[in-house]
Amino acid sequence: MSDPSSIPSVDYGRNTNTTDVLIIGAGISGMTTAVDMIRRGNGRNFIILEKGNQVGGTWNDQRYPGCCCDVWSHLYSLSFEPNARWTREYPGQEEILDYLIDIAQKYQLYKHIRFNTSVEEARWDETTNTWGTVATRLGGKDSEFGDKYTIRSDFLVSAVGQLNIPKYPEIEGLNSFSGKVMHSARWDWDYDVRDKRIGVIGNGATAAQIIPEIAKVSGDLTVFQRTPNWVIPRLDRPISPSMRAIYSYVPFVRRRYRAGLMDFRESFFDAVFDTNSPVHEFIGASSKDHLATQLPGDANAELRRQLQPHYAVGCKRVIISDDYFPAFARDNVSLETSKIERVTPNGIIVQSGKEHTFDFLILATGFKTTQFMYPMKIYGAGGKSIEDIWPSGATAYLGMTVPSLPNFAMLYGPNTNLGHNSIILMIEAQALYINALIKAIKTSKSKGASLSIRPKEAVVHKYNGEIQERLSKSAFADPNCNSWYKNEDGLITNNWSDTVVKYQQRTSQIDWNDFEITGATHSGLKPQGKESWHRVVEETQVSNAMLLTGLLATAGVLATRFILKSSLKIR
Incomplete structure (x- = not known):
């Protein structure tokens, strides 16, 4: 939030509990959403609530011996904030946390974050088209100001992810x-x-x-x-x-390396969705060897x-x-x-x-992965609770928006986890999509409209039917194993059903006909039709063979020009 006054005022200021956007969670998802608000011109009028004492989300929480990432460093980083200084091919917890802290400092996110603060409940107000979110101060001194307070926001973002609440085993004794x-x-x-x-x-x-x-x-x-x-x-x-110097001073090499890493990981998709594929056989054989x-x-x-x-x-x-x-x-x-x-x-x-x-x-028993947003109490349109909204398991349109939750979006939500590639590639796509929703609400508000935007039930039902049909034929659905990808009824609530590129393509546009939009005083304030934007294209566009051919051809042309120029000088 950018305070126009040098002193706190009743109408505005960093101490005010009214904001355009409230983001729950200061991990990679929450930070990326906030940074995209800044980069896409949606302003700095946002508040981030973080239960922990530092940014980083799971990379601040997970501190056990040996803690590291199973995705390559140069792929486990934001496309717009590459890090040429990674010291290992696979990053450790401390190095990832340092990277995220650097991003928070660069974009001045700390002044927007309220640490040691948990969310008790969030309730949609249909009379004002705003969310009222009850925050609890966990710090002793902060709680002296009042242990609980309510933040009013036009838009609510859940960036708590899937790996934040530890799951304790139910073992006798x-x-x-x-x-x-x-x-x-x-x-x-x-x-x-x-x-x-x-x-x-x-x-x-x-x-x-x-x-x-x-x-x-x-x-x-x-x-x-x-x-x-x-x-x-x-x-x-x-x-x-x-090599770190080359990545720093020759960015093309780093970008090309990242593209190769992404291509390689994308190729693993076939292993999960075609158990008879050569890739599936290759991974199985590699593991046995x-x-x-x-x-x-x-x-x-x-x-x-x-x-x-x-x-x-x-x-x-x-x-x-x-x-x-x-x-x-x-x-x-x-x-x-x-x-x-x-x-x-x-x-x-x-x-x-x-x-x-x-x-x-x-x-080492993991997390409550299928209970999205737990233990927060969420009440949407008509006072409907999240338990009522999801009686058979969590679902969301593109993993982000929910029919009974207007002006709401979540990152790393239902069916957006990956078993083959970097989750950051998904998070970046989600942040862009969510900022399109935020922009529509902010634009209409600036013109006197108070919008309510939520996906249509039929659209969400059709979408989830499609992905569950695909997932039912994947390795995720193998009855011979249990995993954190499924809920107690066997529904695959966590994983995406296709490649990262397919998800990026699908979320690089928004069809406003998929949403119920109310509150506009006249049609000119209501978003209509389709809106699209350029997705972040990082996969290899030109093969190494073609690239080498092009370089050799260019070298040949330059050599020919040099020879001709030299011969003319001799004459």
């Missing part, structure tokens, strides 16, 4: 354990893990990063595995100072059998790691595949009756 219990998303670095007897419940992507790190210093370490995972090589390595290479010999035969999955590649998140399998070859690490019966004060009893004794339990 968990609260009776007398040792230390810690969820991976709430890591306590004051607790010394050295020489401790440690049990890890869960073996997904987070566990695969934690286990190799703590195995180096722990006493006995036992991993409780429900189902094995497909694991493929990571091949991570440092990026040399000379990886397992056999890292745990060779007859002595590891039983371990290889236990770690080999028997479901379609992509049904669960594929793990990218070079040190997960080798951790099980350590003398202090063991794999337990029997079902957990209950937790006791001393440890864990499995179905066979064996009791494992521990000092420390790590819950």
Whole structure:
């Protein structure tokens, strides 16, 4: 927000709880939406509420040992804010957080953010076409000003994502354990893990990063595995100072490298949506070879059998790691595949009756991914709650807008997660689309209209029918595995049904006929027809062979001109 006065005023100021746009969450999604407001001319009249103490979202929350990203650094960054200084091919948590802090500082987002603030509820007011959002101050001193207050906004954006509320396992006796219990998303670095007897419940992507790190210093370490995972090589390595210099001073090289990374990841889409495809077979074979290479010999035969999955590649998140399998070859690490019966004060009893004794339990059990916006209470048109709106699971038009929630949008919402590429590519497309909605409301308001914009029920129903039909034929729907992509009824609520490019193309225009628009005093204030904008095109447009041919041809032309010019001088 840009305050025209140097002192707080009743009508306007950074302390005022009235704004054009309220953004919930200061992670990548919320920050990208805010930056696009600035870049697209939608102004700075926005407020960002952040529950944590810093920007970064999941990259501020996740601080466990080994925490890193499974997408390449140069692909896990915003297209308009490339980072030539990445030090590794795959970024670690601290380096990603530094990158996001730099963006917040560059675009002066901090003055818009209210940290240590949670959202209790948001309620749509049909008389004013505005949202009333109840915010709770979590900080002790801030709460002295008033522990709760309401922010009034013309538009509401949920940027809380899918990976923000830890999921604790429902295991009998968990609260009776007398040792230390810690969820991976709430890591306590004051607790010394050295020489401790440690049990890890869960073996997904987070566990695969934690286990190799703590195995180096722990006493006995036992991993409780429900189902094995497909694991493929990571091949991570440092990026040399000379290469970082080239990325900095020869931007074309960096852009070309990013395009190649995007192309490669897009090609993995076939592995998920065609289980008979060569790509699917290639990934499966690569994982099996990886397992056999890292745990060779007859002595590891039983371990290889236990770690080999028997479901379609992509049904669960594929793990990218070079040190997960080798951790099980350590003398202090063991794999337990029997079902957990209950937790006791001393440890864990499995179905066979064996009791494992521990000092420390790590819950690497993920997040409440299918309960979007939980635990916020959202009330839309007619006072309809989000539970009433989504009785059978979360759905949204293009993963962003919901029929009963006017002037509302969400990022990283239902069916926008990826199993093959960088989520930032999706987030950028969503931020552009959402800013088109914001622009329409701001433009009409400047002309005296108070608009209400929400997608039509029939449009959303048709859209979700299309993507669920595609998803039902994908590896995500394999009945041989459970994953965080599905809700309790088996509905795939999290993942997108196509390539990133297809999503970018579909969200690079808005058809106002897909929306119910009310509140305009005359038709001239009501957006109509279709509106489009240029999507961010990052995939390779010209093949390397064609590029090389062009460079050689150009070199040939220049050489010919030089020879001719030299010969004329001789004459």
